[in-house]
Ligand SMILES: Nc1ncnc2c1ncn2[C@@H]1O[C@H](COP(=O)(O)OP(=O)(O)OP(=O)(O)O)[C@@H](O)[C@H]1O
Ligand SMILES: [Mg+2]
C-alpha cells in the first residue's frame with residue numbers, strides 16, 4: 001500500500017504502543033491505558049489487537065490470524081489482507097510457523113513456544129465490570145486487590161445455578177495479584193495461559209486498554225475448594241472431520257437431518273491432522 | 284485497679300465542607316448550631332473524646348443531627364476524619380499493624396480493611412447502608428467471610444446457617460434477597476453479617492428504629508445474649524432511652540457534634556446534669 005508507513009501506524013505511535021506493552025508485561029494482568037489510534041476498520045472489530053500486531057511486526061515476521069479458531073472467516077481474512085497490504089509480511093495458517101498470531105476467542109490447540117507472540121482481541125477488558133459499573137471503583141479494587149465482590153459474584157452464581165455458570169471470559173488471577181479478563185476464550189483455553197512459554201498480549205481498541213501475560217507467569221482461574229474450575233466436557237464426542245476427541249469442538253446442527261455434529265474449532269489444526277492421516281492412508 | 288480501655292478516641296473532628304480555623308470554635312451547644320458562620324461548613328463531630336472498656340456496652344444518645352451516625356461511620360473507617368486519634372488496644376490488632384501503638388486513622392486502606400473485617404462489626408441505621416439489596420441475604424454474609432479468605436462454599440453456607448440461627452432468621456430464606464425481607468429481618472441480617480468474622484467491637488446504630496415493640500424487644504434480647512456469648516464491647520446509638528436503659532452501663536450524650544455529658548447510665552437517667560440531658564430525659568418519661 002503506497003503512502004503509508006510500514007505497518008500503517010507512524011513510528012511514534014508504534015513506539016508509544018510498544019512502551020505501553022512493556023509496561024503491561026512488567027505488571028502482569030494490569031490494564032494499561034493507551035491512546036487507541038484510528039484505523040480503516042471500525043472499532044470493536046479487533047482494532048486493539050491490530051494496533052498491537054502492527055506496532056510489533058517486522059518485515060521478517062510470519063503472521064497468522066484466526067477468528068474463533070478459524071483462519072478463513074471473513075473477519076480473519078480482512079485483518080490478514082489489511083496487515084499484509086501495509087507490511088507485506090508472510091501469512092500462514094500453520095500455528096507452528098507463525099511468529100505472531102492474532103486471535104479472537106480462541107488459543108490455538110498446538111502448543112506455542114518462546115519465540116512466538118499471541119495477540120488477543122478483547123471486547124471488554126474489565127473482569128469486574130459484570131458487577132461494578134463504576135470505573136473509579138473497579139480501579140480502586142484492582143489497586144487495593146480488593147476482590148471480595150468478584151468472589152461474591154461467583155458465590156451468587158453457584159447459589160443460583162449450583163455451579164459456576166461462566167462460560168467464556170472466565171476470570172483469572174494473574175501472578176497472584178490482578179484479576180484479569182482473559183477475553184472471550186472458552187474455559188478450555190484457560191489452562192494454556194498458566195506458566196506458558198509464550199507471551200500473551202491483550203488489546204481492547206474501543207476501551208483503550210492493553211494488558212499482558214509474560215511467559216512463565218502463574219494464571220489461576222478463580223475457584224472455590226468445593227466448586228472447582230472445569231473445562232467444557234464434550235461427552236466423548238469426536239470431530240466429524242479429523243476424529244479428534246482431545247480438542248475444543250464446535251457443535252453444529254446438521255440442517256438436513258437436525259442432528260448435532262461436532263468439529264474442531266481450530267480449523268488449521270484439524271486440516272493438519274486430516275492431511276497427515278490421508279498421507280498415512282495413501283501409503 | 285486501672286483497666287485499659289479497648290477503644291480510645293481523642294479529639295475526633297469531622298467537618299463537612301471546606302472548613303476553616305474557626306469551625307470548631309463557632310459551633311457546638313453553646314452556639315446552638317453545627318454550622319460555622321465564617322465558612323458555612325458543617326461540624327458533624329467536634330473534639331469528641333471517649334474510652335470504651337472491654338466487655339462494656341456504651342450508649343450514645345442525642346437529638347437528630349447531633350453526629351451519632353457520623354461518629355460510628357468514622358470508627359468503621361467509612362468516612363475520613365478531619366482530625367483526631369483512634370486507638371484499639373487488643374492483641375488481635377498487632378498482627379495487622381505491628382506492636383507500636385498507632386493512630387488507626389493514619390493506616391493505609393488495606394490495613395483499615397483488615398481491621399474492619401476482623402475487629403469491628405457494624406449495624407447501620409438504615410439497612411440499605413449495610414446490605415446489598417440485590418444480593419442474597421446469605422451472600423451479604425458470605426462477602427465478609429470471603430474477605431477473611433474463606434474459599435469453601437459448603438463451609439461458608441454452614442457458617443451462614445449458624446449465624447441465621449443465632450439471629451433467629453429462617454435458614455430456608457438465606458438465598459433470598461434482603462429487599463424482600465421485613466425491616467426487622469433486614470436488621471437481623473445486618474447483625475448476622477456484623478457477627479460473621481467474630482468481631483471484638485460491635486457498633487450498633489438505631490437498630491430498633493421503625494420496628495414494632497415486640498420485634499424491638501426480641502432484637503434487644505438478641506443483642507444482650509450476643510454480648511455475653513461473645514464477650515463483645517459494644518457502642519450503641521439510640522434516641523430511645525428505654526433501649527439505652529436496658530442495654531448500656533455508661534452513656535454519652537451528644538448535641539451539635541459535641542459530647543455534653545458522660546456517665547453511668549443509671550445516674551444520667553436518674554439525675555441528668557446538662558440542661559439538654561434533663562430535657563431529653565424528662566421528655567421521654
Ligand atoms: N455526607 C454529608 N455531607 C454533609 N453533611 C452531612 C453528611 N452526612 C451527615 N451530614 C450532617 O452531619 C450532621 C450529623 O449527621 P448524623 O447522621 O451523624 O446525625 P445523627 O446524630 O445520626 O442523626 P439521626 O438521629 O437523625 O440519625 C447532620 O447535620 C447531617 O446533616
Ligand atoms: Mg443517625
Ligand SMILES: [Zn+2]
Nearest residue numbers: 303306319322
Ligand atoms: Zn468554618
